[in-house]
Amino acid sequence: MGHYEAPIREPIIVGNKTYHDVTVDVAAPIEGKANRSWWIAFSVALVAMLWGFGAIAYTIGTGIGVWGLNNKINWAWDITNFVWWVGIGHAGTLISAVLLLFRQKWRMGINRSAEAMTIFAVFQAGLFPMIHMGRIWNAFYTLPIPNQLGSLWVNFNSPLLWDVFAISTYLSVSLVFWWTGLLPDFAMIRDRATKPFQKKIYSLLSFGWSGRAKDWQRFEEVSLVLAGLATPLVLSVHTIVSFDFATSVIPGWHSTVYPPYFVAGAVFSGFAMVQTLLLIMRKVSNLEGYITRVHIENMNKVILVTGGIVAVAYGSEFFVGWYTGSSYEDFTYLSWGAATGPYWWAFWALIICNSVIPQLLWFKKIRRNYIWTFIIAIFINIGMWFERFDIIVINLSRGHLPSTWAQFSPTFIDVSIFLGTIGFFFVLFLLYARTFPVIAQAEVKSILKSSGDNYKRAREAGVNLHQAKSNPVVVKKEIVKEEAKVEKTEITTDDNTSKTNNLLDKLGSFDKNTQKADNLKKVKGIGPKMEETLNKIGIFTFAQVSKMTKNEYDLLDSITGSFPGRAERDDWAGQANKLKS
Amino acid sequence: MSSKVIHALYDDDEVLLTAVKEVRAADHHIEEIFTPFPVHGLDHAMGLAPTKIAITAFMYGVTGLSFSIWFLYLIMIKDWPQNIGGKPSFSFAENMPAFVPIMFEMTVFFAAHLMVITFYMRSKIWPFQTASNPDPRTTDDKFLMEIAVDGNESELTSLLEKTGAIEITVKENH
Structure with a gap:
């Protein structure tokens, strides 16, 4: 049927996943407990965030004089950070929208986290123009609200105001796009939840999603149209950010190449940040089967292309500046003057991080290597920060009036606020990683048959995996009244007797006369109902439970048919081993 | 029945x-x-009518565009024309190029949000709505x-x- 995919395409879901495996794998980080390294990372991020908030409070209370700005350099780290974060916020929508329009299946494994990253990054970006206003309580002046001042309206001719509209539209549309995609996945978590509080929360978050055929039809149409709208939107946002500079008359800023160059740079830095986050996440959350080498390589290819566009833009800026012969152009951020002037280190940091090191990705071995990719991604993150620093600070540091020439040095507060936003970003992302379905599992299931390794292999061999399943399909008939639902933990079919015997062979049987039954409810994950079921099967002691391995868990699941994967996740055997003594 | x-x-x-x-x-x-998950071809096999939600998105977009033109005219030309950097301020047609970004953003804003709200209303999904799938395994x-x-x-x-x-x-x- 419609699941054919050319064999030459590498599988993008590996590890012989079934639909149910996808569910279990995506739900595991949410249902499990956070480990030590998560708590350490979260604490560090939280401290950085609170530190940054303190610095912001100090700035607002005292005035932006606490920053290192001076007469000549009136924009510096604040706007550098703003553009850096907005740029990072470009990959998510690019992945979810542009790659959807191009029907790229590999986007499914990474779009959820990339979009989350986008939204969290735009939060950070939005902070900077707000606090740069000084009197943040007047921030609503940027909105065209009827007022008593004359009426004093906003200036719709100004790119700074276009920015307000572009970024708020981008943030709100991305949020809605993300949330709509999350509904079926929240519903999956909701339907698996066993704790009442968890169930309540995910019921609320899933908006009552039920997965009707008509809902899915609309869902797909809405996703497609949103992708169509978000594609020009994402291009417009960074175009407008570049207008903040390009429409001015400052040498180095007044440049018509800025819009396409900024958009390419944004995608470049955004993908680098996606790589940074996902390379860690795939390990920590055991998602290696969904975020594979293919995903990493494809993202590296995007980085290579956008990095190439950026490098060409650097070259053209450098050439045009030199070709004018104007001495003022020899101060701009891409000029010989900059390369040898007081900001030579910033100039070379930019060139090395953005244009030299990423060229390593031309080698297939390197762009398919996780460690190398991570290192290169970190360099790009740094390089793209320097790009914005260079554009703003180097270009402002010199000008037409040599007596005004100045240098910039950041204050303690500048640094604190920047670190604070990094902390804030990671606080949000770490919380997200523990509470949200980090893979768009519904979408992944829809491509599992075309791109899963087991399905691809079976198709090559001419086998239909569904028909080839070992256990024959049992038709179970039950007449159920709505009011009196029968619990599903009952052991019904005859098929189970052989499985039960099988299970007891491995775990050892229980002799009522010589042995004493343990209170199995002490094992986390076994409730009264499950204990009863286990007793029915013949499992009474911790010793028996402690012998369980993956095989026995699966056997148990197939007998009881309830809470699949639960026993393994809670590690019943490990718990029972401790309780046994 | x-x-x-x-x-x-x-x-x-x-x-x-x-x-x-x-x-x-x-x-x-x-x-x-x-x-x-979305099963491709299911709506067709079931005989469901195609959804018209994309058409509504287009109409919402037109609404957003018209709304932005109206308020830009009202604010920048009619109510309080100002001389900003010598840009033409007494004629909408001449000042319009500077308004294109806002017109575009408003078009997208209206189309995206109103379409999603329409989807939620039509499919009856919103906060505090209870799920109605008869078997919890249908989300698995x-x-x-x-x-x-x-x-x-x-x-x-x-x-x-x-x-x-x-x-x-x-x-x-x-």
Whole structure:
């Protein structure tokens, strides 16, 4: 049927996943407990965030004089950070929208986290123009609200105001796009939840999603149209950010190449940040089967292309500046003057991080290597920060009036606020990683048959995996009244007797006369109902439970048919081993 | 209408698709199908009408564009024209190029948000809405077909059995 995919395409879901495996794998980080390294990372991020908030409070209370700005350099780290974060916020929508329009299946494994990253990054970006206003309580002046001042309206001719509209539209549309995609996945978590509080929360978050055929039809149409709208939107946002500079008359800023160059740079830095986050996440959350080498390589290819566009833009800026012969152009951020002037280190940091090191990705071995990719991604993150620093600070540091020439040095507060936003970003992302379905599992299931390794292999061999399943399909008939639902933990079919015997062979049987039954409810994950079921099967002691391995868990699941994967996740055997003594 | 429905559970999307075709060929009305992910071609197989939500998005976009033109004219030209960097401020047509970014953003803003709100209203999904999928496994890996029973219970059951259902449940609605 419609699941054919050319064999030459590498599988993008590996590890012989079934639909149910996808569910279990995506739900595991949410249902499990956070480990030590998560708590350490979260604490560090939280401290950085609170530190940054303190610095912001100090700035607002005292005035932006606490920053290192001076007469000549009136924009510096604040706007550098703003553009850096907005740029990072470009990959998510690019992945979810542009790659959807191009029907790229590999986007499914990474779009959820990339979009989350986008939204969290735009939060950070939005902070900077707000606090740069000084009197943040007047921030609503940027909105065209009827007022008593004359009426004093906003200036719709100004790119700074276009920015307000572009970024708020981008943030709100991305949020809605993300949330709509999350509904079926929240519903999956909701339907698996066993704790009442968890169930309540995910019921609320899933908006009552039920997965009707008509809902899915609309869902797909809405996703497609949103992708169509978000594609020009994402291009417009960074175009407008570049207008903040390009429409001015400052040498180095007044440049018509800025819009396409900024958009390419944004995608470049955004993908680098996606790589940074996902390379860690795939390990920590055991998602290696969904975020594979293919995903990493494809993202590296995007980085290579956008990095190439950026490098060409650097070259053209450098050439045009030199070709004018104007001495003022020899101060701009891409000029010989900059390369040898007081900001030579910033100039070379930019060139090395953005244009030299990423060229390593031309080698297939390197762009398919996780460690190398991570290192290169970190360099790009740094390089793209320097790009914005260079554009703003180097270009402002010199000008037409040599007596005004100045240098910039950041204050303690500048640094604190920047670190604070990094902390804030990671606080949000770490919380997200523990509470949200980090893979768009519904979408992944829809491509599992075309791109899963087991399905691809079976198709090559001419086998239909569904028909080839070992256990024959049992038709179970039950007449159920709505009011009196029968619990599903009952052991019904005859098929189970052989499985039960099988299970007891491995775990050892229980002799009522010589042995004493343990209170199995002490094992986390076994409730009264499950204990009863286990007793029915013949499992009474911790010793028996402690012998369980993956095989026995699966056997148990197939007998009881309830809470699949639960026993393994809670590690019943490990718990029972401790309780046994 | 009888108040009895039959729930047939499937564990494979391809089996479900052929089942849908067989059930419809036998002239039974499929009330609803619950699936864990979008099954391509299911709406077509079920005979669902195509959704018109993209058309509404277009109309919302036109609304957003018109609204932005109206308020830009009102604010920048009619109410309080100002000389800003010598840009033309007494004629909308001449000042318009500077307004294109805002007009574009408003178009997207209206189209995206109102379309999503329309989707939520039409599909009845919003905060505090309770889920109505009859079996929690339909968000995991099972597919559920709901068919109204009209005195043909045994005939339907045997038909569904043949289509590869793994579980068939007859339900009495109150």
